[in-house]
Amino acid sequence: QKLELGFATDQLARVSAEEVGNAIRACCEDGRYKANAQRLAALMNREDGVGETCDVLRRFVAGDLLTGKWRRNHLEYKRSLVSRRYENQRAPNPWKTKAWTSDLGERYPVMAEYW
Incomplete structure (x- = not known):
């Protein structure tokens, strides 16, 4: 609007x-x-959507992918998910939903409106 x-x-x-x-x-x-x-x-x-997309991919491959930064970040994110899952298994029931949805709300602000 x-x-x-x-x-x-x-x-x-x-x-x-x-x-x-x-x-x-x-x-x-x-x-x-x-x-x-x-x-x-x-x-x-x-706008040149295809050209811009190619530039973004080139920068990603030359930067984060080839330097190993993306892999380190990805592995750290996976470790945090495993850690959170372990914590949620021990948490009381109402907190399980809150723990998972809070991450989604932070990553996708538009989803925070629905919780």
């Missing part, structure tokens, strides 16, 4: 049919939503 490309609502489970209808109506009738979407589409069409 910050870019005014559409109309934001609350979580879908908490939205009434009337609110959804109002949001759809606003997007269809308000010309600025369409104009902003067209402007964003033009920006996206000018």
